[in-house]
Amino acid sequence: MRKTTGKIVVFLTPALIFFLTVFLYPIIRTATMSFFYVENITSGMKDWSFVGLSNYVKLANTSLFRTSMWNLLRIWAIGGLLVLGLGLMFAMILNTGVRMKKFYRAVIYLPNIISAVALATMWLQFVYSTRFGLLTNLFKTMGIDSLAAVEWTGPGNKFWALLFAYCFGMVGYHMLIFSSGIEKIPAEYYEASSIDGANILGQFRHITWPLLKGVLKTNITMWSISSVGFFIWSQLFSTVTSDVDTISPMVYLYNQVFSAGNAITQRDAGLGAAVGMTLGILVVLVFVAVNLFIRDDELEF
Amino acid sequence: MKRIVSLFLMAALLLAVVGTVSAEGKTIVYWSMWEAAEPQGQVIQKAVDAYMAETGNKVDLQFKGRTGMREGLQPALDAGTVIDLFDEDIDRVNFQWGTYLLDLEELAKAADYEATANAGLMAVARANGGGTLKSIPYQPFIFNYFYNVDLFEDAGVTEAPATWEAFMEACQKLKDKGYIPVTSDDAYVLLTMGYHLARLVGEEQVDKIVKEGLWAEEPAVLKAAQDFEEMAKKGFFSPTIASSAFPANQNGELALGEAAMYLNGSWLPNEVKAMTGPDFNWGCFPYPELEGGVTGLNHANFGGQVYGINAKTEVAQEAFDIILKVTKGEFDSQLSQESMGVPSDTNNSQWPDSLKNVKPVYDAITKAYESDPAIRFSWGAGIENNPDMTPIIKQEVQKLFSGAITAEEFVNNLETASSK
Known part of the structure; x- marks a missing residue:
């Protein structure tokens, strides 16, 4: 018994220390920091000034932060529907015995291995360019002048331009997760249902969808985490100064903590910590909601 | 014996380390x-x-x-x-x-x-x-207007404009000749408003406007917006001023000789040299003086x-x-x-x-600073001093410059956005 306890201690202690220092300590420090004014992210606690809930109150009252949260919600909900919907559709098509499955899968996944900087530059400076862009030329060729004249990166349109470009790069990743889930479903289920007269839609509704709930949960959680951390694409679509259309809470946080623009402005790591805590709580809420509403423990296969 | 050899080797190692x-x-x-x-x-x-x-x-x-x-x-x-x-x-x-x-x-x-x-x-x-x-x-x-001298000459603008009237005249001549008088990208477009406001009321007041939300209270904001509304109506801004993602217009319209002016830093010629080639004839002039304004040609960000x-x-x-x-x-x-x-x-x-052509402007401004330190603007003459407002101001400026909103709407939108 003593030997076993010793082994447990020996094997668990490094992991425990690792968890406490790398995860728990930063969470506690960030949570504490969110109630203080802290000029520099590495300032010692002696330099912190207690401000109570005022960082959270300020966030609630700042229209730019509210806008960033609205952008985040749209990215999560609309982008989520688009990415997960397309990801599921492609995964299903690829698992119907289509020829050159590996090739198509690789093509759909390809944007994931290209740097976001390269992808965003392609979208911004080529696809959306009103000077020589793909869309402008395409619509001109088709004779649809009203669409050819659209300024895709102008105020009001830039959010959609960003969202579409971002989703384009994300579909493949979620398709792979769905695909791995579909591949796990025994082929006999489909064979039996075919013999019983089920068509593809029926198979999807009664076999694939119920058995993919676990994978769907994973995908929603992964999508939520990546949405909350939405940063690089926003930065790439609005270099130097942020845009109303593209600002995300993470970019807002970054600007506040690092005074990231060209103007030298007051830094506030405490406010940034409050943003971080708000986003952290959001992820937890989504995780709880997903577990509550999508139950995958009813079926075993 | 072994001990002696060991000591000898240790000493040699130590010497080697010290020597290194x-x-x-x-x-x-x-x-x-x-x-x-x-x-x-x-x-x-x-x-x-x-x-x-x-x-x-x-x-x-x-x-x-x-x-x-x-x-x-x-x-x-x-x-x-x-x-x-x-x-x-x-x-x-x-x-x-x-x-x-x-x-x-x-x-x-x-x-x-x-x-x-x-x-x-x-x-x-x-x-x-x-x-x-x-x-x-x-x-x-130095941060001021950079321009294509050849386009100016072609349009019959023989002198860099020092006043707003001269600036508008130059824009008209350039426009008549088929050039885009003024272009910019989303990274810099906001700074034109900063300079214009600072010409009218000084940087300190610009700082107050953006931090305290004095968009409706400070009459200079409406005045500045009206000046730009007029420019937009006359087609003096690039048609893509509201949508150009940096560096599309500096690399395109300006560098390729379609647009004449760009408010930017003296790093601009370097950034676009791959597009302009060595023969591009660069000019530089200070942001023009405005009637009734409180700052002059030497006031600039440098x-x-x-x-x-x-x-x-x-x-x-x-x-x-x-x-x-x-x-x-x-x-x-x-x-x-x-x-x-x-x-x-x-x-x-x-x-x-x-x-x-940048040297005379740079020399005049740095020389003037020695006797009057107040001439130095900070970045954008303070227009980006409130990070909670910068993206919002930028968007309204883009809309104003593209003619999508009026001067009054510009003021009202920012007044609303800055009231908590």
Whole structure:
């Protein structure tokens, strides 16, 4: 018994220390920091000034932060529907015995291995360019002048331009997760249902969808985490100064903590910590909601 | 016997280590804001290599980029990382990292540094350092209108406009000739509003407007918006002014000779040189004066990158010697030519050809600063001083410039957005 306890201690202690220092300590420090004014992210606690809930109150009252949260919600909900919907559709098509499955899968996944900087530059400076862009030329060729004249990166349109470009790069990743889930479903289920007269839609509704709930949960959680951390694409679509259309809470946080623009402005790591805590709580809420509403423990296969 | 051999070997090892240390000299850690592939990074690397070859000292030169410096320098210094020398913007180094800086007065005096330095720029560094020299400027810049002289001449504009009336006249002539008078990108478009407002009411008031939300209370905002509304109506702005993602218009419309003017820094010719080629005829003029305005042609944002030495360094003299290597003589000249930038060393009177028309403007402004420090605008004359409002102001400016909203709507939208 003593030997076993010793082994447990020996094997668990490094992991425990690792968890406490790398995860728990930063969470506690960030949570504490969110109630203080802290000029520099590495300032010692002696330099912190207690401000109570005022960082959270300020966030609630700042229209730019509210806008960033609205952008985040749209990215999560609309982008989520688009990415997960397309990801599921492609995964299903690829698992119907289509020829050159590996090739198509690789093509759909390809944007994931290209740097976001390269992808965003392609979208911004080529696809959306009103000077020589793909869309402008395409619509001109088709004779649809009203669409050819659209300024895709102008105020009001830039959010959609960003969202579409971002989703384009994300579909493949979620398709792979769905695909791995579909591949796990025994082929006999489909064979039996075919013999019983089920068509593809029926198979999807009664076999694939119920058995993919676990994978769907994973995908929603992964999508939520990546949405909350939405940063690089926003930065790439609005270099130097942020845009109303593209600002995300993470970019807002970054600007506040690092005074990231060209103007030298007051830094506030405490406010940034409050943003971080708000986003952290959001992820937890989504995780709880997903577990509550999508139950995958009813079926075993 | 074995013990004797062991002792002998240990002594030999010790001697070898000591010998190696003294032979290698001192090590200076230098964090730079440039990227290794940029012209500035390449020349600095050459200067550092030359310094190492001459002194035997080792320089650990790390190119961190702007983002790397802004995110990483202060945490690294707080964590005790050895960084002896670093560079960044003149305001950021002094205002945000001022407590980490070594006072350089004695080192500069000993090297007679200021004998061949721009007095105005040194005065800015000293003012930013709280009255003492804590940073050494290099790669000076000036932020004003940059224009295509050939297009001006073709349109019959013989003189750079000094007043708003002359500016509007020039725009009309350019427009009539088929050129786009003014262009910009989303990264800089907001600064035109900053300069215009600062011409009318001064930077201090611009700062108050953006921080206190005085958009409706300050009549100059409506006046400025009306001026731009008129420009938009007359088609003086680029048709893509609201949607151009940096650097599309500077690389396109301006560099390819379709647009005439761009409010930007003196780094612009360098940034677009691949598109313009060597024959582009650059001009520069100060933002025009406005009737009833409180600031004149010499009021502008100018500055440079600066070197700072860590107050805790043990190699202050060596770090300063690297500064001398980069900012004086041969390598300063190389830096200027390679990056199409303004030289720091006043003995390097040969400016890059592309900046020959910038020199009179730069000289006048830096000279004027010596007697009147109030002429120096900070970035955008304060228009970006409230990060909670900057993206919102930018969007409204884009809409105003593109003619999507009126001057009154501009004022009302910002008044609404800034009221909590």
